[in-house]
Amino acid sequence: MSIPILQMRGIQKRFPGVHALKGVDLDVGVGEVVALLGENGAGKSTLMKVLGGVHAPDAGEILLDGAPVTIRNVSEASKRGIAFIHQELNVLDNLDVASNVFLGREAIWGGPMRLVDTRKMYDQTAKYLKRLGLDVRPDTPLSKLSIAQQQLVEIAKALSLNARLLIMDEPTSSLTLTETERLLGVVRDLRSEGAGIIYVTHRLMEVKEIADRAVVLRLLLVERRKAGMCVEEVRHECEV
Numbered sequence: 001m002s003i004p005i006l007q008m009r010g011i012q013k014r015f016p017g018v019h020a021l022k023g024v025d026l027d028v029g030v031g032e033v034v035a036l037l038g039e040n041g042a043g044k045s046t047l048m049k050v051l052g053g054v055h056a057p058d059a060g061e062i063l064l065d066g067a068p069v070t071i072r073n074v075s076e077a078s079k080r081g082i083a084f085i086h087q088e089l090n091v092l093d094n095l096d097v098a099s100n101v102f103l104g105r106e107a108i109w110g111g112p113m114r115l116v117d118t119r120k121m122y123d124q125t126a127k128y129l130k131r132l133g134l135d136v137r138p139d140t141p142l143s144k145l146s147i148a149q150q151q152l153v154e155i156a157k158a159l160s161l162n163a164r165l166l167i168m169d170e171p172t173s174s175l176t177l178t179e180t181e182r183l184l185g186v187v188r189d190l191r192s193e194g195a196g197i198i199y200v201t202h203r204l205m206e207v208k209e210i211a212d213r214a215v216v217l218r219l220l221l222v223e224r225r226k227a228g229m230c231v232e233e234v235r236h237e238c239e240v
Protein backbone atom coordinates (compact mmCIF):
# COMPACT_ATOMS: atom_id res chain seq x y z
CA MET A 1 0.00 0.00 0.00
CA SER A 2 1.32 3.44 -0.86
CA ILE A 3 2.12 6.00 1.84
CA PRO A 4 -0.85 8.32 2.46
CA ILE A 5 -0.47 11.91 1.22
CA LEU A 6 -1.67 13.09 4.61
CA GLN A 7 -1.65 11.67 8.11
CA MET A 8 -2.91 13.79 11.02
CA ARG A 9 -2.29 12.21 14.40
CA GLY A 10 -3.72 13.20 17.78
CA ILE A 11 -4.55 16.78 16.80
CA GLN A 12 -5.67 18.93 19.70
CA LYS A 13 -6.96 22.46 19.58
CA ARG A 14 -8.47 24.54 22.35
CA PHE A 15 -10.13 27.90 22.10
CA PRO A 16 -11.11 29.77 25.26
CA GLY A 17 -13.88 27.64 26.75
CA VAL A 18 -13.99 25.12 23.89
CA HIS A 19 -11.88 22.01 23.41
CA ALA A 20 -12.58 22.02 19.67
CA LEU A 21 -10.36 19.05 18.74
CA LYS A 22 -9.39 16.33 21.18
CA GLY A 23 -6.95 13.91 19.65
CA VAL A 24 -8.27 13.76 16.08
CA ASP A 25 -6.70 11.44 13.48
CA LEU A 26 -7.26 11.78 9.74
CA ASP A 27 -5.60 10.05 6.78
CA VAL A 28 -5.94 10.85 3.09
CA GLY A 29 -4.49 8.52 0.46
CA VAL A 30 -3.26 9.20 -3.06
CA GLY A 31 -6.27 9.76 -5.33
CA GLU A 32 -8.69 9.52 -2.44
CA VAL A 33 -11.71 11.70 -1.63
CA VAL A 34 -12.44 11.70 2.11
CA ALA A 35 -15.69 13.26 3.25
CA LEU A 36 -15.45 15.03 6.59
CA LEU A 37 -18.80 15.12 8.34
CA GLY A 38 -20.20 16.16 11.67
CA GLU A 39 -22.75 18.45 13.23
CA ASN A 40 -22.36 22.23 13.38
CA GLY A 41 -19.51 23.16 15.70
CA ALA A 42 -18.01 19.64 15.66
CA GLY A 43 -14.60 21.01 14.67
CA LYS A 44 -14.43 20.30 10.93
CA SER A 45 -13.32 23.80 9.90
CA THR A 46 -10.93 23.99 12.85
CA LEU A 47 -9.23 20.73 11.79
CA MET A 48 -8.93 22.02 8.23
CA LYS A 49 -7.55 25.35 9.45
CA VAL A 50 -4.86 23.45 11.37
CA LEU A 51 -3.94 21.66 8.14
CA GLY A 52 -4.10 24.88 6.12
CA GLY A 53 -1.74 26.76 8.46
CA VAL A 54 -4.44 29.09 9.80
CA HIS A 55 -4.37 27.69 13.35
CA ALA A 56 -1.40 26.13 15.14
CA PRO A 57 -2.41 22.87 16.87
CA ASP A 58 -1.86 22.61 20.64
CA ALA A 59 -0.67 19.02 20.19
CA GLY A 60 -0.47 16.35 17.53
CA GLU A 61 1.47 15.57 14.41
CA ILE A 62 1.02 16.14 10.68
CA LEU A 63 2.81 13.94 8.13
CA LEU A 64 2.90 14.66 4.41
CA ASP A 65 4.05 11.71 2.28
CA GLY A 66 5.08 10.03 5.52
CA ALA A 67 7.36 12.84 6.73
CA PRO A 68 6.50 14.98 9.77
CA VAL A 69 5.97 18.66 8.92
CA THR A 70 5.14 21.86 10.73
CA ILE A 71 2.77 24.12 8.83
CA ARG A 72 3.37 27.55 10.37
CA ASN A 73 1.21 29.68 8.10
CA VAL A 74 -0.98 29.74 5.03
CA SER A 75 1.81 30.39 2.53
CA GLU A 76 3.75 27.42 3.93
CA ALA A 77 0.67 25.27 3.39
CA SER A 78 0.37 26.35 -0.23
CA LYS A 79 4.10 25.81 -0.82
CA ARG A 80 3.55 22.25 0.37
CA GLY A 81 0.78 21.82 -2.21
CA ILE A 82 -2.18 22.26 0.12
CA ALA A 83 -5.02 24.36 -1.29
CA PHE A 84 -7.87 25.48 0.91
CA ILE A 85 -11.30 26.49 -0.27
CA HIS A 86 -12.73 28.16 2.79
CA GLN A 87 -16.26 27.92 4.07
CA GLU A 88 -16.32 31.70 4.27
CA LEU A 89 -15.61 33.58 1.04
CA ASN A 90 -11.99 34.61 0.89
CA VAL A 91 -11.91 36.88 -2.16
CA LEU A 92 -11.28 40.61 -2.58
CA ASP A 93 -14.15 42.22 -4.42
CA ASN A 94 -12.26 45.39 -5.36
CA LEU A 95 -10.05 43.27 -7.66
CA ASP A 96 -10.96 41.44 -10.84
CA VAL A 97 -11.28 37.67 -11.25
CA ALA A 98 -7.74 37.00 -12.53
CA SER A 99 -6.14 39.12 -9.79
CA ASN A 100 -8.02 37.10 -7.19
CA VAL A 101 -6.96 33.80 -8.73
CA PHE A 102 -3.28 34.86 -8.74
CA LEU A 103 -3.36 36.94 -5.58
CA GLY A 104 0.07 37.16 -3.96
CA ARG A 105 1.85 35.21 -6.70
CA GLU A 106 1.11 37.20 -9.84
CA ALA A 107 2.99 35.98 -12.90
CA ILE A 108 6.12 38.12 -13.15
CA TRP A 109 8.29 39.16 -16.09
CA GLY A 110 11.96 38.79 -15.31
CA GLY A 111 12.88 42.40 -16.29
CA PRO A 112 14.07 45.08 -13.90
CA MET A 113 10.57 46.50 -13.54
CA ARG A 114 9.25 43.11 -12.44
CA LEU A 115 6.12 43.86 -14.42
CA VAL A 116 3.17 41.63 -13.89
CA ASP A 117 2.62 39.44 -16.94
CA THR A 118 -1.05 40.19 -17.05
CA ARG A 119 -1.66 38.54 -20.41
CA LYS A 120 -0.43 35.17 -19.10
CA MET A 121 -2.42 35.60 -15.90
CA TYR A 122 -5.64 36.37 -17.77
CA ASP A 123 -5.14 33.49 -20.26
CA GLN A 124 -4.51 31.01 -17.44
CA THR A 125 -7.51 32.27 -15.52
CA ALA A 126 -9.75 31.88 -18.59
CA LYS A 127 -8.68 28.21 -18.72
CA TYR A 128 -9.67 27.58 -15.09
CA LEU A 129 -12.98 29.41 -15.50
CA LYS A 130 -13.82 27.27 -18.52
CA ARG A 131 -13.04 24.10 -16.58
CA LEU A 132 -15.45 25.23 -13.86
CA GLY A 133 -18.08 26.34 -16.37
CA LEU A 134 -17.98 29.89 -15.08
CA ASP A 135 -18.99 32.10 -17.97
CA VAL A 136 -17.35 35.40 -17.02
CA ARG A 137 -14.32 37.28 -18.36
CA PRO A 138 -11.13 37.18 -16.26
CA ASP A 139 -11.13 40.99 -16.08
CA THR A 140 -14.61 41.18 -14.50
CA PRO A 141 -14.53 42.90 -11.10
CA LEU A 142 -15.45 40.45 -8.33
CA SER A 143 -18.08 42.92 -7.10
CA LYS A 144 -20.08 42.20 -10.28
CA LEU A 145 -20.35 38.46 -9.54
CA SER A 146 -22.93 36.55 -7.52
CA ILE A 147 -21.83 34.82 -4.30
CA ALA A 148 -21.89 31.45 -6.10
CA GLN A 149 -19.69 32.82 -8.88
CA GLN A 150 -17.30 34.28 -6.31
CA GLN A 151 -17.07 30.87 -4.68
CA LEU A 152 -16.18 29.34 -8.05
CA VAL A 153 -13.38 31.94 -8.33
CA GLU A 154 -12.04 30.61 -5.02
CA ILE A 155 -12.11 27.14 -6.49
CA ALA A 156 -10.27 28.42 -9.60
CA LYS A 157 -7.65 29.83 -7.24
CA ALA A 158 -7.19 26.37 -5.68
CA LEU A 159 -6.91 24.74 -9.13
CA SER A 160 -4.25 27.24 -10.17
CA LEU A 161 -2.08 26.08 -7.25
CA ASN A 162 -1.88 22.56 -8.75
CA ALA A 163 -2.49 21.26 -5.27
CA ARG A 164 -1.76 17.67 -4.25
CA LEU A 165 -4.07 18.05 -1.31
CA LEU A 166 -7.25 20.00 -1.69
CA ILE A 167 -9.42 21.04 1.24
CA MET A 168 -12.98 21.93 0.30
CA ASP A 169 -14.94 23.26 3.26
CA GLU A 170 -18.62 23.15 2.26
CA PRO A 171 -17.81 24.24 -1.30
CA THR A 172 -21.33 23.80 -2.63
CA SER A 173 -23.26 25.65 0.07
CA SER A 174 -24.11 28.52 -2.27
CA LEU A 175 -23.95 26.69 -5.63
CA THR A 176 -26.83 25.65 -7.87
CA LEU A 177 -27.38 22.01 -8.80
CA THR A 178 -25.66 22.47 -12.16
CA GLU A 179 -22.69 24.24 -10.57
CA THR A 180 -22.48 21.49 -7.93
CA GLU A 181 -22.44 18.76 -10.59
CA ARG A 182 -19.71 20.60 -12.46
CA LEU A 183 -17.67 20.96 -9.27
CA LEU A 184 -18.06 17.25 -8.45
CA GLY A 185 -16.80 16.53 -11.98
CA VAL A 186 -13.69 18.61 -11.28
CA VAL A 187 -13.18 16.75 -7.98
CA ARG A 188 -13.33 13.42 -9.87
CA ASP A 189 -10.75 14.67 -12.40
CA LEU A 190 -8.41 15.80 -9.63
CA ARG A 191 -8.79 12.46 -7.89
CA SER A 192 -7.93 10.58 -11.08
CA GLU A 193 -4.82 12.77 -11.35
CA GLY A 194 -3.76 11.50 -7.90
CA ALA A 195 -4.73 14.44 -5.69
CA GLY A 196 -6.08 13.83 -2.19
CA ILE A 197 -9.26 15.70 -1.39
CA ILE A 198 -10.94 16.43 1.93
CA TYR A 199 -14.53 17.31 1.25
CA VAL A 200 -16.40 18.89 4.16
CA THR A 201 -20.14 18.81 3.74
CA HIS A 202 -23.50 18.36 5.41
CA ARG A 203 -25.01 16.96 2.18
CA LEU A 204 -25.14 13.18 2.27
CA MET A 205 -26.05 12.91 -1.42
CA GLU A 206 -22.72 14.51 -2.28
CA VAL A 207 -20.94 12.08 0.05
CA LYS A 208 -22.55 9.13 -1.72
CA GLU A 209 -21.69 10.56 -5.10
CA ILE A 210 -18.08 11.53 -4.53
CA ALA A 211 -16.47 10.15 -1.37
CA ASP A 212 -14.32 7.03 -1.16
CA ARG A 213 -14.52 7.17 2.63
CA ALA A 214 -16.20 9.28 5.29
CA VAL A 215 -14.93 10.45 8.66
CA VAL A 216 -17.35 11.84 11.20
CA LEU A 217 -16.31 14.31 13.86
CA ARG A 218 -18.70 13.51 16.63
CA LEU A 219 -19.52 15.11 19.91
CA LEU A 220 -18.89 12.20 22.28
CA LEU A 221 -19.08 13.93 25.55
CA VAL A 222 -20.22 17.36 26.52
CA GLU A 223 -18.79 18.43 29.82
CA ARG A 224 -20.28 21.62 31.01
CA ARG A 225 -18.19 22.86 33.88
CA LYS A 226 -19.79 25.95 35.18
CA ALA A 227 -16.65 27.37 36.78
CA GLY A 228 -17.29 31.05 36.41
CA MET A 229 -17.82 31.65 32.69
CA CYS A 230 -16.05 28.48 31.55
CA VAL A 231 -18.11 25.96 29.61
CA GLU A 232 -16.01 23.22 28.07
CA GLU A 233 -17.07 20.89 25.31
CA VAL A 234 -14.99 17.82 24.53
CA ARG A 235 -15.09 16.44 21.02
CA HIS A 236 -13.83 13.30 19.36
CA GLU A 237 -14.07 11.57 16.05
CA CYS A 238 -14.96 8.20 14.70
CA GLU A 239 -14.74 6.65 11.27
CA VAL A 240 -17.54 5.13 9.20
Ligand SMILES: Nc1ncnc2c1ncn2[C@@H]1O[C@H](COP(=O)(O)OP(=O)(O)OP(=O)(O)O)[C@@H](O)[C@H]1O
Residues within 6 Å of the ligand: 015, 016, 018, 020, 038, 039, 040, 041, 042, 043, 044, 045, 046, 047, 087
Ligand atom coordinates in the same frame (compact mmCIF):
# COMPACT_ATOMS: atom_id res chain seq x y z
N1 LIG B 1 -11.39 31.28 16.20
C1 LIG B 1 -12.15 30.72 17.14
N2 LIG B 1 -12.18 31.19 18.40
C2 LIG B 1 -12.94 30.60 19.36
N3 LIG B 1 -13.69 29.51 19.16
C3 LIG B 1 -13.70 28.99 17.91
C4 LIG B 1 -12.93 29.55 16.85
N4 LIG B 1 -13.15 28.82 15.73
C5 LIG B 1 -14.01 27.85 16.08
N5 LIG B 1 -14.34 27.94 17.38
C6 LIG B 1 -15.22 27.02 18.13
O1 LIG B 1 -14.72 25.71 17.94
C7 LIG B 1 -15.79 24.79 17.75
C8 LIG B 1 -15.64 24.12 16.41
O2 LIG B 1 -15.95 25.05 15.37
P1 LIG B 1 -15.80 24.72 13.83
O3 LIG B 1 -16.04 25.99 13.10
O4 LIG B 1 -14.52 24.02 13.60
O5 LIG B 1 -17.01 23.71 13.58
P2 LIG B 1 -17.57 23.09 12.19
O6 LIG B 1 -17.61 21.60 12.40
O7 LIG B 1 -16.78 23.60 11.05
O8 LIG B 1 -19.06 23.65 12.15
P3 LIG B 1 -20.00 24.03 10.87
O9 LIG B 1 -20.56 22.74 10.36
O10 LIG B 1 -21.05 24.90 11.48
O11 LIG B 1 -19.15 24.76 9.89
C9 LIG B 1 -17.07 25.61 17.90
O12 LIG B 1 -17.50 25.48 19.23
C10 LIG B 1 -16.63 27.01 17.57
O13 LIG B 1 -17.44 27.96 18.24
Ligand SMILES: [Mg+2]
Residues within 6 Å of the ligand: 044, 045, 046, 087, 169
Ligand atom coordinates in the same frame (compact mmCIF):
# COMPACT_ATOMS: atom_id res chain seq x y z
MG1 LIG C 1 -17.24 24.70 9.40
